[in-house]
Amino acid sequence: MSIYNSKSTNNFAVNYNQIAAAANHLYSIAHRTPVITSATVNQLTKCEVFFKCENFQRTGSFKFRGAYNALSQLSETQKQSGVLTYSSGNHAQAIALAGKLLNIPTTIVMPNNAPEVKKSATRGYGAEIIFYDINQTTREKLAEEIAEKRGSTIIPPYDHPDIIAGQGTAALELIEEVGNLDLLLVCCGGGGLLSGCAIATKNLLKNCRVVGVEPKNADDATRSFYSKTLQSVHNPNTIADGARTPYLGKLNLPLILNYVDDMVTVSESAILRTMYFMWERMKLVIEPTGALAATALLEGIVKVSGVRVGVIISGGNVDLKQVGELFNRI
Incomplete structure (x- = not known):
């Protein structure tokens, strides 16, 4: 219980x-x-x-629900600096579309073995994709490194x-x-x-x-x-x-x-x-x-x-x- x-x-x-x-x-x-x-x-x-x-x-x-809710509440400064996330696909697509609707640049850290349908859709919504090898690094570590260089806001998939x-x-x-x-x-x-x-x-x-x-x-x-x-x-x-x-x-x-x-x-x-x-x-x-x-x-x-x-x-x-x-x- x-x-x-x-x-x-x-x-x-x-x-x-x-x-x-x-x-x-x-x-x-x-x-x-x-x-x-x-x-x-x-x-x-x-x-x-x-x-x-x-x-x-x-x-x-369902990922679009959380993605749009999160991006819509960012400050204007955060929106202009763009957002970054890591995802095998569904959260990636959701962030990409939410960013497109809200005019926020989006970058996705995605494993190179993610389903092709999810890669294609994420690109179609206008996001930049950065691929990584799951055997060589973790998506969280890579995302933090990129976000620090770019000044982007990280919007994680669930936490x-x-x-x-x-x-x-x-x-x-x-x-x-x-x-x-x-x-x-x-x-x-x-x-x-x-x-x-x-x-x-x-x-x-x-x-x-x-x-x-x-x-x-x-x-x-x-x-x-x-x-x-x-x-x-x-x-x-x-x-x-x-x-x-x-x-x-x-x-x-x-x-x-x-x-x-x-x-x-x-x-x-x-x-x-x-x-x-x-x-x-x-x-x-x-x-x-x-x-x-x-x-x-x-x-x-x-x-x-x-x-x-x-x-x-x-x-x-x-x-x-x-x-x-x-x-x-x-």
Whole structure:
């Protein structure tokens, strides 16, 4: 169980008021993404399931919410000096588009093995990309070196109050649309989406359980949750590239420990089965990371029956040239 206590939340980096403010910043800018239901899924799970489809968000993932919220609050001096971030793709695209909309120069430190679809989209939004070899340096170190030389502001992918608040608006919208939920399932990489959604959910629906889901091959967040100390993983080998983060954000870990009820992991084969099912049966193009939360439900990792379940589909930026190869592994 979480140790959520509404009276003790003032010591955290993000609170519900910041998420509500982020919703105002994003109004008419971010898409209010659709909530999809499936009679087949309801029958299989014996639950009433609501999928919040962030694969239909601008740039194809929830990341645009946090990116625009963060960039829109920079000072004029910071905007003129530009921003810099590091990302395997979804946050990169989000920062690039937010910068384009706000007329802020953007630079992205990106691994040279990032999916081509994400590289191409990031360039298309006008960002400068600086590639690095994950075996030779860390993205954080390289970003700090570049930012110091250029005077840029670093906006990290998940360990930033405005990023977390922006991501939490996904759960806020879901609850506004469907009302009461008994369970919310959210994927977890660095923890920005999970912590933001957990804050929103526990403030609006105090009895709703919030469960984070990550790949077994990248289980640092789950180990951190149970040990209550920050754990790490080095270059995890998972198809869910959005969850290849080395560790939870320092701001996110205490939020997750306070607001999240449980953490679970799912196998690579289970992720692919769920991704295939949702492409074929629900006609939803989602990426492996986007399938994590749904996998926990459809594979029976989280066992529930007769309840109302919210599932955050985090994104749909998959390289279509590699889809056949992925699905052939099933």
